[in-house]
Amino acid sequence: LRMVQATAMGNEPISDEELRPHVLSGFIGQPTLKAQLQLFLDAARKREVPPDHILLAGPPGLGKTTLAMIVANELGVPIRVTSGPAIQHAGDLASILSSLDAGEVLFIDEIHRLPRAAEELLYIAMEDFRVDVMVGKGPGASSIPLTLPRFTVIGATTREGMLPSPLRARFGFTAHLDFYPAEELEKLIARSAAVLGLELAEGASHQLSLRSRGTPRIANRLLRRVRDWAVVHDLDVVTDEDVREALELYQIDAEGLDRLDIAVLNAIVKQFNGGPVGLNNLAAMVGEEAETVETVCEPYLVREGFMIRTPKGRVATRKAWQHLGITMPDESVG
Ligand code: ADP
Numbered sequence: 001l002r003m004v005q006a007t008a009m010g011n012e013p014i015s016d017e018e019l020r021p022h023v024l025s026g027f028i029g030q031p032t033l034k035a036q037l038q039l040f041l042d043a044a045r046k047r048e049v050p051p052d053h054i055l056l057a058g059p060p061g062l063g064k065t066t067l068a069m070i071v072a073n074e075l076g077v078p079i080r081v082t083s084g085p086a087i088q089h090a091g092d093l094a095s096i097l098s099s100l101d102a103g104e105v106l107f108i109d110e111i112h113r114l115p116r117a118a119e120e121l122l123y124i125a126m127e128d129f130r131v132d133v134m135v136g137k138g139p140g141a142s143s144i145p146l147t148l149p150r151f152t153v154i155g156a157t158t159r160e161g162m163l164p165s166p167l168r169a170r171f172g173f174t175a176h177l178d179f180y181p182a183e184e185l186e187k188l189i190a191r192s193a194a195v196l197g198l199e200l201a202e203g204a205s206h207q208l209s210l211r212s213r214g215t216p217r218i219a220n221r222l223l224r225r226v227r228d229w230a231v232v233h234d235l236d237v238v239t240d241e242d243v244r245e246a247l248e249l250y251q252i253d254a255e256g257l258d259r260l261d262i263a264v265l266n267a268i269v270k271q272f273n274g275g276p277v278g279l280n281n282l283a284a285m286v287g288e289e290a291e292t293v294e295t296v297c298e299p300y301l302v303r304e305g306f307m308i309r310t311p312k313g314r315v316a317t318r319k320a321w322q323h324l325g326i327t328m329p330d331e332s333v334g
Contacts, residue, residue: 019192019220020066022073027063028191028216029184033175037067040173041074050103051075052172053126053153055111057160059299061217062177064156065109071154072105079105084113093118097131102149111155112162119167126153126170158295179214179303182206192220198227203240211247211256213300218256225250255304255323260288262324264297265306268316269324276313 021027024034024041044051054071056064072079080096087093093114100106108114114122125131129150132143155171157163168174180188186209193200200208208226212219229246230238251259267285268275283290298314301307306320321328 019195020069021191022070024070024074026191027066027070028188029180030063030177033177036173036175037071041071044075050077050150050152053155053170055160055163055168055171055174056154056156056177057174058158058177059179059215060158060296061215062179063216064177065107067175067177068105068107068154068156071152072107075103075105077103077105077152079107081107081109083109084111087114087118090115090117090121091134093121094131094133097121097125097148098133098146100148100151102151104149104151105154106151107154107156109156110158111167112157112159119164122153123167123170159291179300180216181214182209185209185212185214185216185219188216189219189223192223196223196227198223198230199237201237201239204238204243207240207243208247211243211252211254213256213258213261214303215300222247222250222252257301257306257323260286260293261297261301261306264293264301265316265320265324268307268314269321269326274321274328275315276310278313282314 024038027034040051040054051071054068056067058064068081069079078101080100082096087096096106108122121131125148129148131146131148133146134141134143136142153171155163160168160174160176186205189200189205189208189212193205204226208219208222212222226238226243226246229235229242229249233242235242251262253262257265263286264282267282268277271277271285272281279290279294283293286293298307298309301320302309304319305317306323308315308317318328
């Protein structure tokens with residue numbers, strides 16, 4: 001295996017962090033979003049104030065955390081990272097808020113999972129830059145309002161609909177990240193391959209881009225598995241055929257569907273005769289949390305036309321039946 005970089009010898013694991021771009025110009029794809037964000041950041045810099053709060057919505061692995069870090073980096077301010085599930089009590093959030101420096105970015109991943117009391121505290125802090133700190137315990141306890149320096153919240157969510165509207169209204173800029181077209185993933189794969197010191201033949205990066213479910217995180221993950229393949233087989237250059245063989249081993253099919261996607265489609269088609277089936281039944285059938293099926297699997301299956309959501313439940317499309325190689329019962333005949 002020819003190594004482009006001496007550090008990428010394969011014995012040092014290269015983490016997600018090392019594949020993350022640090023500046024907006026290095027962020028691949030999403031041109032509209034990038035232009036909006038650029039303007040937003042330029043204005044804040046020119047006015048010399050921290051920018052408004054930002055909400056990033058979209059399926060996992062599309063670059064929400066990466067964008068948050070880019071924003072902080074471009075503004076030259078520190079970033080504090082937390083998440084909805086990590087904050088169990090409003091007090092946890094109060095102590096984070098009261099320790100923020102002026103201009104700092106507070107990144108809250110899975111913000112739709114904040115406890116209700118923390119949510120209320122957050123939107124007051126976002127609006128008025130104030131937090132009420134409880135002092136003492138029991139009947140003698142009192143709350144003291146504490147003024148905060150101006151800071152910027154960047155919230156990320158896979159379920160925008162679950163955010164209460166008062167909280168959603170506090171964000172001055174909301175961006176929706178969408179699945180990436182194969183051409184953009186191909187650029188991303190080329191960039192990551194260079195970082196990993198892996199040489200891909202022309203067809204190989206294309207093949208990888210088609211099988212990455214429109215998702216940068218998956219593209220990077222598959223690329224690493226392909227790198228394993230190249231190391232084990234002593235390859236100088238990875239071909240289209242190598243990618244196919246390596247990914248088959250990991251049960252990624254030609255449409256980029258993985259084991260769980262296929263399990264979901266199989267359940268609808270085989271157990272429920274094509275649907276409609278409710279989310280909870282479907283999740284139970286494949287042994288996954290309903291939220292995982294809904295936020296990880298479904299957006300891609302729906303977008304690629306394998307499944308539709310109806311008021312009565314999920315329905316497999318003709319394309320899904322065909323993909324599974326099962327003949328669809330003809331409705332016009334029975
Ligand atoms: P999310 O927070 O939406 O789940 P991340 O920001 O953690 O997703 O992105 C997952 C991985 O994909 C990161 O390691 C990052 O390197 C890569 N990535 C995501 N979006 C892009 C992009 N537009 N350009 C380059 N790399 C990206």
